[in-house]
Amino acid sequence: MTAPLPSPGAPLEHYVSSADFDPDQFEAMSAGQQRYYMASQKKLMWWKFKKHKLALASGIFLALMYGMILIVEFVAPYGLHSRNVDYIHSPPxxxxxxxxxxxxxxxxxxxxxxxxxxxxxxxxxxxxxxxxxxxxxxxxxxxxxxxxxxxxxxxxxxxxxxxxYLLGTDRLGRDVLSRIIYGARISLTIGLIGIAISFVLGIVIGGLAGYHGGLFDLLVQRVIEILQSIPSLPLWMALAAIMPVSWSPIIVYFGITIILGILDWTGLARAVRSKLLSLREEDYVLAAQLMGAPTRRIIGRHLVPGFMSYLIAAATTAVPRMILGETALSFLGLGLRPPITSWGILLTEAKDVSVIAFYPWLLFPMIPVILVILAFNFLGDGLRDAADPYK
Incomplete structure (x- = not known):
């Protein structure tokens, strides 16, 4: 009976040295099958991701958006604070x-x-x-x-x-399109910085709780339950309101980012804990412990990669949640403050129903918010599927 070929993604040396390797069976395969079985795991993930057309288009869109924030001054037709009082509330x-x-x-x-x-x-x-x-x-x-x-x-x-004025002007005669482009720099980066903070806290705290258990796990679970029992929006508002008005816009920006990151780690920590509780009983974990591997290495190199697909999906859903959080706080007047410009601050122009009725183009800043959130969700679906290329 012919032995099966090694699993796809194994190094080429494994085919040659494996006792189960059957050259005749390998030669009988088509060129495409040979290419598949000899491909690395990264290539398999890329091939699987390319099949998800919507995720690929979303990834390109987000790459362009994040590339644009590096050169917003060059892309925007007007300066951030350029005004033309002769064209106040001019339609697109x-x-x-x-x-x-x-x-x-x-x-x-x-x-x-x-x-x-x-x-x-x-x-x-x-x-x-x-x-x-x-x-x-x-x-x-x-x-x-x-x-x-x-x-x-x-x-x-x-x-x-x-x-x-392709998207019209606001009450001060400023170009709405230029201000949306400038606001992307703040709104998009606040999501990345916030998710970096929440991921570090969630993986570290949840990983230690799930790996060690005991009293530390009990305390972590109680803290998570307390934080999750508080309604998110009132808690964000309360923490944002305690920041002194005398703080500079940059300090307020980082303060809002830290608040969003600190309050978003609980769900990830609980998921990481449950995953590690099941994975820590595996034989390879015991082998690593017997070889003297430290806890940091066991969690970071052996356990966390075991549920990377979940982490990828969690990251792509958490970033738009951060963007929505900043937008909501700024819209309510409790987040970022001028002269910093974000999509949430731009939407404060459209608080009044009568203003929206007369000048509906002031709602245009919500279009990039919707597009970015949808793009992150579609990208997350594609990355989650690609992280398991053998599925």
Whole structure:
């Protein structure tokens, strides 16, 4: 009877040295089957992940978003605090390519503003005789790149002396699109920093509780139950409200990040504890203990990789939870404060129903929030499946 081939992903040396290796059976396989059986585990994971088209598209989208936050000053058409008082609450402008049947390229029409004396409302109409071409890799508002290098080069700019408000303007005449791009830097990074804090706490505390058990495990479980019994939003509000108003925006930013990270570790710690309670009885753990391996190595190198697929899924769902937490706190006025700009702060402009009725484009900052949260969820599904490529 022919012995089975070694499992996929095993090193090539294992095929040659294995007593069960049958060269005839291996040669009888197709080139694709040989490539599969000789592939490393990382390659198998990548092949499985590529089959999940929605997860792959979500990963590309998130990569572009996080790449953009490195160069927001260059990508944004206007500066963060640039104002045009002649275009307060101007609605979004449409991009056109043809004017009177002639191809012009991307452009916007200039606008005329009229003020209703009775209601004091501004109304804007397109001036089709004023064609304003959109410029690319151009000079516009001056800025300090990452607060260090002076520059005025932008990816896209309005025509010289013109206006280009693709997502409209706010009550101070500031470009909504530019402020959304700037707000992405804060909203997206606060999720990564917060998840890093919660993962360190969850894996360390939950790992020690599950591996050692005893009194430490009992105390950890009681602390987790107390924290989870408190409603999340009121607890976030209470902790955010105790931060002094005299603190600088940067300190407030890190304070909110630490609060979100500290309060999010409990669910992960409980899951890690339950996994380690079952895995610590395995023979390979006993072998590592007999060889004198320290607890840190046993947990980090032998136990945690055993449920990496769960950790990946937990990370991709925790990041959008952090973003939503910051958005909610900032929307309620208890999170980040100007001059820092985040998507939550931008949404404070849309608190009033009457404002939304007259200026619905002020709700546009919630679109990237929705897209990023969906992308993280789809990416998590793909990564969870790819982490178990033999499934």
């Amino acid at each position: 402008q449409a991009i056109h390519f043809f004017d009177k049947g002639n191809f012009v390229g991307p452009f916007v029409y200039g606008r005329k503003m009229t003020l209703d004396i009775d209601t004091l409302r501004r109304s804007y109409t397109d001036n089709t005789s004023d064609v304003q071409p959109i410029r690319f890799f151009c000079r516009g508002d001056a800025y300090r790149f990452w607060g260090l290098v002076e520059s005025n080069v932008h990816l896209v700019c309005p025509a010289v002396g013109g206006q280009m």
